[in-house]
Amino acid sequence: MLELKNVSKTFNPGTINAKTALCGLDLTLNDGDFVTVIGGNGAGKSTMLNAIAGAFDIDGGSISIDGVDITRQSEHKRAAMIGRVFQDPMMGTAPTMTIEENLALAARRGRRRTLAWGIRKSERELYRARLAELGLGLEERMTSRAGLLSGGQRQALTLLMASLVKPKLLLLDEHTAALDPATAARVLELSDEIVSENHLTTLMVTHNMRDAIEHGNRLIMMNEGRIVLDISGEEKRRLTVDTLLAKFSRAAGEDLLTDRVLIGA
Amino acid sequence: MEFLQSMINSLPGVLGQGLIWGLMAMGVYITFRILDVADLTVDGTLGFGGAVCVLLTLNGVNVWLATLIAMLAGMLAGLVTGLFHTKCGIPAILAGILTQLALYSINLRVMGWGTTAGTQATLAISVDKYDLILSSRFVRDLGGNIWQNPIIVMLPITAVVVAILWWYFKTEHGSALRATGANLQMARAQGINTASATVVGLMISNGMVGLAGALLAQYQGSSSVDMGRGAIVIGLAAVIIGEVLLRGRGKVLTGLIGCTIGSIIYYFVIQIVLRLGLGTNDLKLFTALIVALFLAIPYWKGKAAAARKRSAVSKEEKNNARA
Ligand SMILES: Nc1ncnc2c1ncn2[C@@H]1O[C@H](COP(=O)(O)OP(=O)(O)OP(=O)(O)O)[C@@H](O)[C@H]1O
Numbered sequence: 252m253l254e255l256k257n258v259s260k261t262f263n264p265g266t267i268n269a270k271t272a273l274c275g276l277d278l279t280l281n282d283g284d285f286v287t288v289i290g291g292n293g294a295g296k297s298t299m300l301n302a303i304a305g306a307f308d309i310d311g312g313s314i315s316i317d318g319v320d321i322t323r324q325s326e327h328k329r330a331a332m333i334g335r336v337f338q339d340p341m342m343g344t345a346p347t348m349t350i351e352e353n354l355a356l357a358a359r360r361g362r363r364r365t366l367a368w369g370i371r372k373s374e375r376e377l378y379r380a381r382l383a384e385l386g387l388g389l390e391e392r393m394t395s396r397a398g399l400l401s402g403g404q405r406q407a408l409t410l411l412m413a414s415l416v417k418p419k420l421l422l423l424d425e426h427t428a429a430l431d432p433a434t435a436a437r438v439l440e441l442s443d444e445i446v447s448e449n450h451l452t453t454l455m456v457t458h459n460m461r462d463a464i465e466h467g468n469r470l471i472m473m474n475e476g477r478i479v480l481d482i483s484g485e486e487k488r489r490l491t492v493d494t495l496l497a498k499f500s501r502a503a504g505e506d507l508l509t510d511r512v513l514i515g516a
Numbered sequence: 517m518e519f520l521q522s523m524i525n526s527l528p529g530v531l532g533q534g535l536i537w538g539l540m541a542m543g544v545y546i547t548f549r550i551l552d553v554a555d556l557t558v559d560g561t562l563g564f565g566g567a568v569c570v571l572l573t574l575n576g577v578n579v580w581l582a583t584l585i586a587m588l589a590g591m592l593a594g595l596v597t598g599l600f601h602t603k604c605g606i607p608a609i610l611a612g613i614l615t616q617l618a619l620y621s622i623n624l625r626v627m628g629w630g631t632t633a634g635t636q637a638t639l640a641i642s643v644d645k646y647d648l649i650l651s652s653r654f655v656r657d658l659g660g661n662i663w664q665n666p667i668i669v670m671l672p673i674t675a676v677v678v679a680i681l682w683w684y685f686k687t688e689h690g691s692a693l694r695a696t697g698a699n700l701q702m703a704r705a706q707g708i709n710t711a712s713a714t715v716v717g718l719m720i721s722n723g724m725v726g727l728a729g730a731l732l733a734q735y736q737g738s739s740s741v742d743m744g745r746g747a748i749v750i751g752l753a754a755v756i757i758g759e760v761l762l763r764g765r766g767k768v769l770t771g772l773i774g775c776t777i778g779s780i781i782y783y784f785v786i787q788i789v790l791r792l793g794l795g796t797n798d799l800k801l802f803t804a805l806i807v808a809l810f811l812a813i814p815y816w817k818g819k820a821a822a823a824r825k826r827s828a829v830s831k832e833e834k835n836n837a838r839a
Pocket residue numbers: 262263270271272290291292293294295296297298299
């Protein structure tokens with residue numbers, strides 16, 4: 252369903268700050284795959300997700316979703332197919348707009364925005380129900396501004412916004428990293444629910460080895476702009492943190508101890 | 517007592533001028549607050565609207581139609597700035613300055629249309645000869661010319677404009693524009709074409725300024741190439757005064773009404789300082805300082821809050837060390 256072929260990206264090419272973030276990356280996702288992505292800082296995980304979302308032009312290679320080449324498509328066009336939650340809780344919502352307005356914006360993802368009223372009465376009922384499912388009491392605060400929410404509440408809202416119009420692909424980039432452990436666990440649980448309810452094809456970046464192992468049906472590990480490990484099926488189910496670390500250091504040829512530190516296992 | 521009397525005498529003028537500049541301030545509000553772009557086109561657009569309106573009216577076009585066309589002319593100026601910014605990658609502030617500069621020449625040409633020189637710095641229009649929408653001459657007139665009294669005319673115009681803008685920003689289209697200003701990243705992720713939203717925002721904003729320019733030229737009885745100099749700062753002053761008074765950041769309706777109220781108060785304050793002996797030539801200095809002060813206050817407040825927090829923490833640490 253998602254296919255990356257030989258994708259490469261160098262930031263600031265031709266300068267002393269040149270940085271090759273993606274280097275001949277190949278990846279194919281099947282329908283309904285829930286893939287967790289791990290790798291040290293600067294491995295290129297975010298860059299890969301941003302390349303898929305269209306935040307910048309890639310230097311080489313191609314990206315397609317369901318057989319449609321989207322390599323040259325603008326970010327807002329692709330958004331029709333892609334739902335995203337970012338690491339920074341500030342990034343996913345419009346702080347000066349109300350919760351229901353944010354949801355109404357998300358409900359129109361991929362549609363032409365007309366001069367019709369921005370939010371209809373019937374929608375409010377739907378939003379109230381969906382917010383109630385989050386279990387955070389947000390359904391009682393639909394007309395408060397999103398900027399007043401805590402980080403965890405915002406991530407939950409962003410998650411709901413990303414899935415309100417069912418995306419073909421869901422991109423989660425360390426979306427629990429800025430949250431306290433309890434909130435992070437709750438948001439992760441919500442992510443699982445939303446993904447399985449809607450059978451979403453998902454890429455989830457995480458620095459937490461255990462989360463990467465416990466969630467999804469497939470795990471990939473990145474290093475220096477490439478995928479160095481790709482584990483799925485029975486092997487993924489049997490995976491433990493220790494075997495994963497051993498595999499990683501073999502694949503990356505790096506020191507186990509620094510990997511442990513980097514990945515926070 | 518005499519001072520008070522002269523202040524009261526100046527009130528109608530303050531109201532008339534304030535209401536017209538309120539429309540201009542709404543334009544500034546749309547870019548500066550809603551779209552989060554500093555657009556300097558408006559200094560040129562105000563004169564452009566005035567020049568277009570006066571030229572057309574002098575040439576026999578119905579004054580309402582001429583005013584409408586002046587608004588469209590303003591939108592065209594906004595379009596140019598928007599395209600400079602989104603299609604040519606020029607930073608918004610510079611794109612605005614470029615259009616503003618270009619408009620200076622264009623305004624001279626517009627006002628000099630049909631003259632032998634081809635350019636002209638002012639263009640007068642007399643309310644005696646032309647059936648203008650309003651004129652400063654009738655600002656106290658509640659008799660025969662009441663329907664050209666700026667206050668009487670501007671109140672419904674302002675109400676209609678506020679209603680239309682408020683409606684627009686509540687539509688799907690307008691919401692997308694607000695989202696673009698609130699969080700560019702999020703807007704794109706929600707499938708909003710942020711480039712076109714930015715262009716549309718600049719067009720609406722400059723359309724408002726063009727409209728204000730047309731009305732201002734009629735009010736004064738002339739348009740001039742300098743009439744928009746520093747307009748952005750006056751607009752900002754009105755926006756900020758409105759916000760401080762109504763404590764309304766974020767709510768579009770409050771923001772728009774605040775523009776008009778802020779603008780009236782701005783002109784009221786200007787009258788006071790003029791009467792206290794400040795020269796007209798020093799007005800721009802005064803306005804610039806006031807705006808700088810009001811823009812600085814939230815920043816200082818933030819710094820002070822941070823410093824308080826720091827000192828509270830260090831006090832606690834000291835106490836802990838002692839314990
Ligand atoms: N916009 C950019 N401009 C310049 N360099 C960039 C940019 N974005 C990423 N990079 C560089 O590309 C490399 C990969 O970055 P990326 O953000 O993809 O890493 P990551 O795997 O997401 O790391 P982390 O775990 O820290 O989030 C890094 O060396 C980074 O410095």
